[in-house]
Amino acid sequence: MLELDIHPSGRHFLQIPGPSPVPDRILRAMSLPTIDHRGPEFGALGLKVLAGIARVFQTQHPVVIYPASGTGAWEAALANTLSPGDAVLMYETGHFASLWKKMAERLGLEPEFIALPGTDESTGLPASWRRGVQADLIEQRLRQDTQHRIKAVCVVHNETSTGVTSRIADVRRAIDSAKHPALLMVDSISGLASADYRHDEWGVDVTVSGSQKGLMLPPGMSFNALSPKAMAASKTAKLPRSFWAWDEIVEMNRTGYWPYTPNTNLLYGLSESLDMLLGEGLPRVFARHQRWAEGVRAAVQAWGLPTQCADPEVHSPVLTGVITPKGVDADALRKLIHERFDLSLGTGLGKLKGRMFRIGHLGDCNDLTLMAALAGCEMGMKLAGIALAGSGVQAAMEFFGG
Ligand code: PLP
Numbered sequence: 422m423l424e425l426d427i428h429p430s431g432r433h434f435l436q437i438p439g440p441s442p443v444p445d446r447i448l449r450a451m452s453l454p455t456i457d458h459r460g461p462e463f464g465a466l467g468l469k470v471l472a473g474i475a476r477v478f479q480t481q482h483p484v485v486i487y488p489a490s491g492t493g494a495w496e497a498a499l500a501n502t503l504s505p506g507d508a509v510l511m512y513e514t515g516h517f518a519s520l521w522k523k524m525a526e527r528l529g530l531e532p533e534f535i536a537l538p539g540t541d542e543s544t545g546l547p548a549s550w551r552r553g554v555q556a557d558l559i560e561q562r563l564r565q566d567t568q569h570r571i572k573a574v575c576v577v578h579n580e581t582s583t584g585v586t587s588r589i590a591d592v593r594r595a596i597d598s599a600k601h602p603a604l605l606m607v608d609s610i611s612g613l614a615s616a617d618y619r620h621d622e623w624g625v626d627v628t629v630s631g632s633q634k635g636l637m638l639p640p641g642m643s644f645n646a647l648s649p650k651a652m653a654a655s656k657t658a659k660l661p662r663s664f665w666a667w668d669e670i671v672e673m674n675r676t677g678y679w680p681y682t683p684n685t686n687l688l689y690g691l692s693e694s695l696d697m698l699l700g701e702g703l704p705r706v707f708a709r710h711q712r713w714a715e716g717v718r719a720a721v722q723a724w725g726l727p728t729q730c731a732d733p734e735v736h737s738p739v740l741t742g743v744i745t746p747k748g749v750d751a752d753a754l755r756k757l758i759h760e761r762f763d764l765s766l767g768t769g770l771g772k773l774k775g776r777m778f779r780i781g782h783l784g785d786c787n788d789l790t791l792m793a794a795l796a797g798c799e800m801g802m803k804l805a806g807i808a809l810a811g812s813g814v815q816a817a818m819e820f821f822g823g
Pocket residue numbers: 439490491492493517577579580581582608609610611631640
């Protein structure tokens with residue numbers, strides 16, 4: 422018997438902080454026929470996207486592109502630069518920092534997790550998950566490490582589980598002030614191409630990123646941006662690697678090719694994405710995300726709900742975490758909103774499960790799609806019987822219409 426097609430009419434509102442909505446232009450570009458990845462046309466495509474993606478990372482050095490999700494590029498960063506038993510200093514900003522640390526353990530490294538201690542009195546949530554990296558804690562720890570056992574410092578630039586960013590330039594300064602030789606590795610999986618990010622200027626050795634956030638592509642492609650110091654470290658690093666090894670990829674990339682079969686159609690998508698982002702200009706792209714974030718925060722404030730980020734200086738331009746009132750299960754609320762309005766919101770991850778929902782404001786969205794998403798949240802909260810202080814939709818209309 423034929424199943425009824427029960428797709429709701431209209432576009433689904435994918436308001437999670439990645440995968441983000443993919444523009445039609447990119448979907449169309451990806452629908453072109455797959456070409457020979459050893460042929461001449463492919464080399465031109467490869468050279469174009471490699472040069473373009475380096476501009477997005479703001480680097481003069483190689484960027485390695487993997488046909489893998491961001492998790493693969495996390496592994497590549499560690500496996501190419503470190504040796505079994507190496508000490509790694511990681512900072513607990515949230516769920517993704519915790520997952521990267523778990524990966525480091527599984528790879529045979531010795532990660533040390535540092536964090537702001539304690540919980541916030543008002544919310545009972547971990548203090549460190551509500552604020553960005555405190556670079557002075559990193560500096561203090563590195564100063565104690567007089568034997569230079571710590572080989573790398575790993576931080577997350579835009580913690581997608583919390584909606585908090587971290588100042589990477591401050592982390593660089595902390596490492597330099599401590600006169601410590603550790604590599605600096607940064608996860609900007611959800612920051613790149615939405616939040617300002619400067620690989621070279623901030624002295625980052627490896628930046629990890631992914632396709633499905635600010636680049637507005639489907640999931641399945643990820644990146645390592647390198648520094649000369651990281652490339653030198655890869656010559657002596659002893660962790661086993663083969664598929665992830667930078668050397669052969671960087672070598673073949675010089676002519677626009679890969680040592681294995683690359684994901685050709687995602688590369689078409691990347692080429693289109695780069696045309697869009699670089700055509701608009703990165704400063705405008707960053708400003709657009711900042712503005713969306715401010716409009717969404719105006720709504721959350723009018724509802725009278727706390728944002729998960731407790732430090733206004735480091736609110737994420739990419740997403741906003743909204744803490745639900747005590748006794749309200751944020752996942753039940755998300756389910757109701759999804760069922761009634763066909764709107765997907767991000768779930769609370771790890772220690773935040775059931776305590777918050779996340780509104781993504783990145784990718785193919787604009788003022789009006791955000792207004793609709795905020796209306797979905799507000800209607801859903803009213804249906805769930807949550808007493809709101811005021812109308813977030815009204816506040817956002819004033820912000821976006823002003
Ligand atoms: N790091 C951050 C900050 C992320 O947001 C994500 C995914 O959302 C990951 C790592 C893991 O990436 P992926 O799910 O693409 O493997």
